[in-house]
Each structure stands twice: as structure tokens, then as C-alpha cells.
Amino acid sequence: MHYHKESERLASYTDVLAGELPGTWTSAYHPSEHKDDLAELVNRIWDLDLVAESLAEHPLQQAAVLTRTDGAQLALLDRHDERNGFLITAVAPRDLPDEAYRGVREPNGIVLTDDPFLGAEQVAGDLLARYDTALAQVRHNVMANVQPSQPDQVVLTWQLDGSLVATPVGRTATAVLAANGFVQDQQTGIYRLSGDDTIAQARAVRETGRQLSAHGIAIALQHPSGRIAPTSTAPAAPPAPAATRATATRAR
Template sequence: MPDPADMHDLESFAQVVAGELPGRWTSAYHRHAEYADQFPLAEEVWDMDLVSGAVAEYVLGHDAVLTRDDGARLYLTGRPGHAEEYLVGAMAPPGFEPDAFRGVREPDGIAVPDNPFLAAHEIASDLLPRYDQAVAQVRYNAAYPQPPASAPAPEPERVVMTWFGDGMLAAKPDSPEAATALHKAGFVYDPREQAFVLSGDDTALQARAVRAAGAQLAAHGIGVILRHPPSRPALETTAVPPPQPAKPSTRTR
């Protein structure tokens, strides 16, 4: 049931506001007997902030819709918990496909004081310009629809083979096909590196293995990138900490 503590005189307030807004506006007042009655109109509110939050969270016993002669509509209701404030939100223009609203920012509603003359001024100077701009963008989108964006082509898979200072070559595949190709070419998986490695003890053998791996990877549409990393120790060695700068000697005066 509507909150009996809601003392907003919404009907009179909406009528005065309609007479004070620029242009020709009419007011239609609605009282709701049940919670569900507020949604047929409230669901058309073009708002993602104050007004939509109040609609979703509170039982609103009544609302009013102001309609301009060009079809623009405003939704009014009392602000729950604020006896001296009202909520005003724009209502989405009817007759447009959902794609027309894509990319258009909602003209979020505002809270206005219970003085209808001040409220009309705030609506006219804040909400209505944003509402009219948003509607103009919706109409433009409807008149000039954008073609559906095509999905970007997936990046081709590549295996990065990295040479290290000790002559070892390491490769990290991203797919089972790439891992199988590396294994068949002679690469051995090293769990410490989490990569397939190829020893540099025999450079001729290593070169043949790289060529074989490249051919098998290419057959699967997988490219190969060869690169040298920044200086790093071999797998078997322990990293040597960098030298610490010498401390300046203490001098006495």
C-alpha cells in the first residue's frame, strides 16, 4: 500500500509547474492503489539515478505526467523521505527502436523544492535542455542508423622463441597444436621455465629443429617470432644481486 506518511500535494504542485514551464504543458495525475500500479509509467522514465532509484526502492503512492504539445513528457513524484522535495525525470520518447538509444546518455532526473515556481525554473534550466538534446540524438540515430560493427579479426597465434645468453632457445605455445609442433621438432618442456626449451649445445641441430618447428607451426597458421631478452642468467645459475653503491666516508670538520 502507498506510504500514508507521504504528504506531498503532488496534484496541485504538478498543475502549477505545468503552467510555469516554457511552452504549452498539460498535467495528468495518477494515484496508485497497489505497488505494481506505479510501474507502467515509471518504466518509461529515462533515468539511471535519483528517479529510477526511488521507483525501484519505494512504494510511490502517486505520480503525475506533464506533457508538452510536441510530445515531450516529464514524470513527477514525491521524493521519499523528503517532504519538501519532489523528483522530476524525463520520459523516453516512444516509437523508437532500442538501437536509436544506443550511445545516448540518459537525461537523469533532478530533485526540486516544493516551491513550484522555483521547481519550474530548475526544470527549464537544467533537465529540459539535457532532455531535448538527448531526444535530438535519438532522432538522429533513428534517421541515420549505424551499420552493425563487425567483430575485429582475431589476432593470429604466434609462438615467441627467445634466445638466451647460454645458447638455449625457449618457446611458449598458446595452443595444443603449437605445443605438439614444438615437441615433434625436438623441444623439451621445462616446468621451471614453463616453456619448451631447446639446448644450444649443437647449433646445427638446433637450427634444424627451429626450421622444422617453424614449418609445422606454419601448417597450423601459427607464426613465429624470434627475440633476444634483456640480459638474464642461464637456467642453472642463481641471479647475482647488483652491486650496492659505496657509502661515502664520514668527514669531520
């Protein structure tokens, strides 16, 4: 197929690809004007091979994102060379702690042919299998490092990146966490509160504790040692965060 504009070519290719991949996928095109979306996408690219190399040499000017009903995402990018086709790569989940990725091999991207029907076969037979395996490993790591809550107690578990995670039990606890900035990972049910702003985090924890207490639900903090301590005030300082990434790609 032929497109007169690169943007139309990328968007149209992705639309066809979404309909040909196994499962149910939707597509969204991000032009250069979507600077915030593109910046976030670059930060979540799960690749240390050819896609990482391409992004290091060519800042992302446009992209298309494929999203599966379970939240899995793939990104389609231009190749930036004289050959035809595209690059497609996995996108890391948005709301999981950094340590969940340790020991998990990156599901590096692949080159796609110009034909989206053949491209769908390439993705289904290669990238998707590696991506689903990596996602399962990451989510297993998350669950293994979270102290379970109880109907009468919500346990907040420190993560190495300074975030706090919890697995609330019941609608009341779930609603309180969501109202105070905890973001749910749909696959694991884990709620995560970012530690990027420690003042905001402490304020959110205090308010969470106050609201839970009003419903007869206690709040407790799990320290890195595994010791659980009830708390009604701001949490103590978290463990030292892991080193930040120096590259623009997901380096695990």
C-alpha cells in the same frame, strides 16, 4: 503552499508547474489505482541516477505526468525521505526502437524545491535542456537507421529489438500502416510495428502487403545487411533482439 493529502499536494504542484514551464504543457495525475499507467511509466523513466535509485527502493504508488505539445514528457514523483520537495525526471518516447538510445546519455532527473515557481526555473535551466538534447540525438539515430520509402514502395526496416519501422509516403500508405498496428512517432514521422508477438507481427505484415498491393504500392523488407528484398509474404526471422533490461528504469 500546504496540502493535507499527499495526492492533492502532488497534483496541485504539477498543475502550477505546467503553467510555468516554457512552452505549452498539460498535467495528468495518476493515483495508486492507475496500476497499468504507473507500470508503463516506470518502464519509460529515462534515468540511471537518483530517480532510478528511488524507484528501486520504493515502488511507485503515485505520479504526475507533464506532457508538452510535441509529445515530450516529464514525470513528477515523491521523494520518500524526511526532506520536502519532489523528484522530476524525463520520460522516454513510447514508440522508438531500443537501439535508438545507444550512445545517448540519460537526461537524469533532479530534485525540486517545494515552491513550484522555483521548481519551474530549475527544470527550465537544467533538466529541459538535457532532455531536449537527448531527444534530438535519439531521433537522429532513428532516422539514420531507416531506409526511406517511395510513393510506389514501402520499405520495412528491421530493428535490433525485432520491431519493423517504415517512413510511408502519401496518405494511402500511411493509412494502411496505421490500420495494421504500426504506431507513429510524431516527431520523426516513423511508423513502428512491435516485434513482441512475432505471430501477430507476421500477420500484420501480410495484411499490410495485401492492402498496399491493392493500391499499386509494393512492400519491401530491409535486412540488417542493408539488402532490400521485395516481399509479399511474412517476413523472415528478425535479427536477434538486444538483451532485455533487468532494471525497471530506462537503462541505455
